[in-house]
Amino acid sequence: MNTLWEFLSMQDANVRFVTIGSVLLAASSAVVGCFTVLRKRALVGDAVAHAVLPGVCLAFILTGEKNPIVLLIGSFLTGWLSLIVIDVITAKSRIKEDTAIGLVLSVFFGIGVLLLTSIQHSGNENQSGLDKFLFGSAAALVGQDLYTFGAVAVLLLLSVVLLYKEFKLISFDIAYARTIGLQVRRLELLLTTLTVLAVVVGIQSVGVVLMSAMLITPAAAARFWTDRLDAMVIIAAVMSAVCGAAGAFVSFTAPAMPTGPWIVMLLSMLAIISFTLAPNKGLLSRYLSQRRVRRQMMRENILKTLFHLGETTGEYQHSYSKKQILERRQLPLLKMQAELQTLSRQGLIVKSKQGWALTEGGKKEAQRVVRLHRLWELYLTQYLQVASDHVHEDAESIEHVLTPELEKRLEELLDYPTTDPHHTKIPQSS
Amino acid sequence: MNLDAFWIILTGSLVAICCSLLGCFLILRRMAMVGDAISHAVLPGIVLAFLFSGSREVWTMLIGAAALGVACTFLIEFLHKKARVQSDASIGVTFTWLFALGIILISVYAGKVDLDQDCVLYGEIAYVPLDIWLTEAGQNLGPRTVWLMGGVLLVIVGFVTVFYRQLYLTSFDPAFAVAIGISTSVWYYLLMGAVSLTTVAAFESVGAILVVAFLVGPPATAYLLTDDLKRMLIISAALGIVASILGFYLAVWLNGSVAGAISVIIGLEFLLAFVLSPSHGLVSRNRKLSKVAGV
Numbered sequence: 060m061n062t063l064w065e066f067l068s069m070q071d072a073n074v075r076f077v078t079i080g081s082v083l084l085a086a087s088s089a090v091v092g093c094f095t096v097l098r099k100r101a102l103v104g105d106a107v108a109h110a111v112l113p114g115v116c117l118a119f120i121l122t123g124e125k126n127p128i129v130l131l132i133g134s135f136l137t138g139w140l141s142l143i144v145i146d147v148i149t150a151k152s153r154i155k156e157d158t159a160i161g162l163v164l165s166v167f168f169g170i171g172v173l174l175l176t177s178i179q180h181s182g183n184e185n186q187s188g189l190d191k192f193l194f195g196s197a198a199a200l201v202g203q204d205l206y207t208f209g210a211v212a213v214l215l216l217l218s219v220v221l222l223y224k225e226f227k228l229i230s231f232d233i234a235y236a237r238t239i240g241l242q243v244r245r246l247e248l249l250l251t252t253l254t255v256l257a258v259v260v261g262i263q264s265v266g267v268v269l270m271s272a273m274l275i276t277p278a279a280a281a282r283f284w285t286d287r288l289d290a291m292v293i294i295a296a297v298m299s300a301v302c303g304a305a306g307a308f309v310s311f312t313a314p315a316m317p318t319g320p321w322i323v324m325l326l327s328m329l330a331i332i333s334f335t336l337a338p339n340k341g342l343l344s345r346y347l348s349q350r351r352v353r354r355q356m357m358r359e360n361i362l363k364t365l366f367h368l369g370e371t372t373g374e375y376q377h378s379y380s381k382k383q384i385l386e387r388r389q390l391p392l393l394k395m396q397a398e399l400q401t402l403s404r405q406g407l408i409v410k411s412k413q414g415w416a417l418t419e420g421g422k423k424e425a426q427r428v429v430r431l432h433r434l435w436e437l438y439l440t441q442y443l444q445v446a447s448d449h450v451h452e453d454a455e456s457i458e459h460v461l462t463p464e465l466e467k468r469l470e471e472l473l474d475y476p477t478t479d480p481h482h483t484k485i486p487q488s489s
Numbered sequence: 490m491n492l493d494a495f496w497i498i499l500t501g502s503l504v505a506i507c508c509s510l511l512g513c514f515l516i517l518r519r520m521a522m523v524g525d526a527i528s529h530a531v532l533p534g535i536v537l538a539f540l541f542s543g544s545r546e547v548w549t550m551l552i553g554a555a556a557l558g559v560a561c562t563f564l565i566e567f568l569h570k571k572a573r574v575q576s577d578a579s580i581g582v583t584f585t586w587l588f589a590l591g592i593i594l595i596s597v598y599a600g601k602v603d604l605d606q607d608c609v610l611y612g613e614i615a616y617v618p619l620d621i622w623l624t625e626a627g628q629n630l631g632p633r634t635v636w637l638m639g640g641v642l643l644v645i646v647g648f649v650t651v652f653y654r655q656l657y658l659t660s661f662d663p664a665f666a667v668a669i670g671i672s673t674s675v676w677y678y679l680l681m682g683a684v685s686l687t688t689v690a691a692f693e694s695v696g697a698i699l700v701v702a703f704l705v706g707p708p709a710t711a712y713l714l715t716d717d718l719k720r721m722l723i724i725s726a727a728l729g730i731v732a733s734i735l736g737f738y739l740a741v742w743l744n745g746s747v748a749g750a751i752s753v754i755i756g757l758e759f760l761l762a763f764v765l766s767p768s769h770g771l772v773s774r775n776r777k778l779s780k781v782a783g784v
Contacts, residue, residue, distance in 0.1 A: 101575070102522050152713060152774075158519075158521040158709050158712075159709075164525065165702035166702065166752050166755060168752065172749030173743060173749030173750050175746075177743045177745035180744045180745065269588065269589055269592075272589065278578070279579075279582055320590075320596075327589065330582055
């Protein structure tokens with residue numbers, strides 16, 4: 060508890076720099092990352108992160124000193140160039156985007172490594188520490204870095220706030236953006252520039268590989284919680300900021316622990332939790348809803364079978380044993396038992412000594428399903444010219460999902476039919 | 490050419506052939522970045538293998554890393570197919586996470602693990618001739634890496650030639666492949682297993698970045714030069730060998746990293762094909778376009 064308090068009070072200047080720096084960096088790259096991920100360009104961050112190296116080396120070769128501003132400008136230029144090259148390759152040849160990204164990434168990095176090693180072997184005393192650029196070290200943040208971080212974070216956030224509508228359009232509907240006369244090219248370029256800026260600034264503290272996580276992971280996680288862009292951006296930024304602070308805390312309590320990898324580790328954990336547990340889109344909730352649908356289908360199929368059995372004799376309320384139901388229709392026996400119980404609880408069927416029978420309500424419900432099935436079969440044969448002996452399978456799955464509105468439209472379209480393609484009567488809704 | 494140069498170029502060429510053959514299938518399946526992902530995700534595997542075995546024996550490292558490589562492809566596929574994460578994002582989330590795990594493991598066991606990121610990411614092909622395999626009798630069999638990569642090359646060439654049809658069909662026409670009873674997911678994992686094996690074996694000697702360059706560069710270049718998969722495989726292997734040779738001499742000339750120099754040559758090869766390819770190059774494309782416009 061004491062350590063936490065010591066951390067939160069931020070008495071130590073070093074802790075202050077690292078924490079504020081990490082939070083600023085994480086939150087602003089998450090915001091930019093949302094747009095890159097939505098535009099299906101999640102991995103370009105990786106390419107930029109690798110393409111920074113030749114810029115750093117060239118800047119050093121040209122000026123002969125390790126002035127951070129000069130190095131930043133150098134890395135910005137080659138990072139930017141790498142994205143342009145990716146665009147040109149995909150636009151002007153049959154090479155697909157992922158291949159272009161992989162190629163640019165490795166070639167730019169190769170150039171950088173060649174230059175770096177060449178400088179190192181040249182005996183220039185001044186060069187030591189250039190490679191720190193590659194792997195980054197958040198723990199080494201100093202006050203001056205904080206000003207750069209702060210300035211860049213403000214710039215990134217401000218551009219996103221000011222151009223929010225435009226960025227939203229080019230992320231979701233580029234064709235529409237073009238038709239209403241937006242400067243799509245220019246906006247794309249601006250977004251690219253912002254991405255490069257985020258990467259270039261972040262790379263010094265978390266390193267090449269982990270920088271792409273700062274862009275991608277929060278955005279991918281936030282995507283699972285919402286369909287709204289504004290909510291997604293805010294969720295991603297908050298997640299990242301929290302992980303940024305937590306990462307700084309981890310390396311505060313255990314100084315041997317690197318801040319950057321811990322930020323990424325925590326972010327990844329949050330992302331995996333989001334993928335599994337998020338409502339609606341999460342793995343678990345989708346599994347549950349699929350199971351719900353399957354059970355609903357099974358119940359409807361049982362009702363339908365009882366209805367079919369009654370159809371032959373005209374006595375719908377007759378009881379049938381489980382065996383008779385199974386003869387008519389193959390259902391998994393174990394699961395069927397549970398659904399029979401549910402149906403009887405819902406008052407749609409009743410149990411007697413001879414077996415199960417439809418109630419009045421059950422008959423109505425069964426009629427509805429059978430009706431939908433036959434209407435759909437008719438629709439397929441009349442409008443899509445499907446042969447009548449091929450329509451059953453399709454109707455079997457669609458009958459469970461047709462809504463009352465669609466049912467009404469089908470009826471109108473088919474001019475209130477009374478028989479299906481197999482000349483069986485279509486039960487009318489009462 | 491002295492003996493050291495020969496060994497270095499030979500190692501480069503062996504890695505080049507393995508990677509370019511597999512890379513052709515990767516880029517046709519739009520999975521070029523999976524190679525990059527695997528090459529980073531094996532880091533925790535190497536560290537864990539080292540911790541469990543306590544030795545830097547090549548085989549334990551290979552097994553640890555290959556296990557993580559395959560696990561990485563499983564995870565990517567799981568996140569994409571089951572959790573429905575967008576495919577590029579699922580690659581990005583997976584490999585950065587595993588890489589972060591690797592670095593954290595290294596820092597936790599900093600005293601016990603004699604590994605650093607530099608050695609894992611760079612690898613130094615120039616050191617290949619130093620690690621000589623001596624038999625008990627003291628006979629010099631040449632560099633260890635050459636034997637290792639030679640073995641991997643046999644496996645990969647065998648894999649690609651014997652199962653050419655399956656690999657071809659699952660890459661180009663998955664629907665048809667399924668219809669005639671070839672499981673796409675089995676071949677996906679076999680291909681990914683082969684990529685992991687190659688990546689891991691090549692790792693120590695040439696480094697992650699050159700593996701990625703070989704996996705993507707020569708196949709992409711060959712893809713601009715031919716429409717026939719068999720030719721594409723041969724051309725990309727040849728381009729990889731040429732890049733190894735020229736890259737070595739470029740590195741000697743500039744007194745820099747051999748892996749970096751080879752990547753530079755791979756980039757140049759691509760640039761040439763991109764501009765000058767008779768069928769798909771910039772020049773011939775423009776000529777065709779202006780012809781169409783002229784008519």
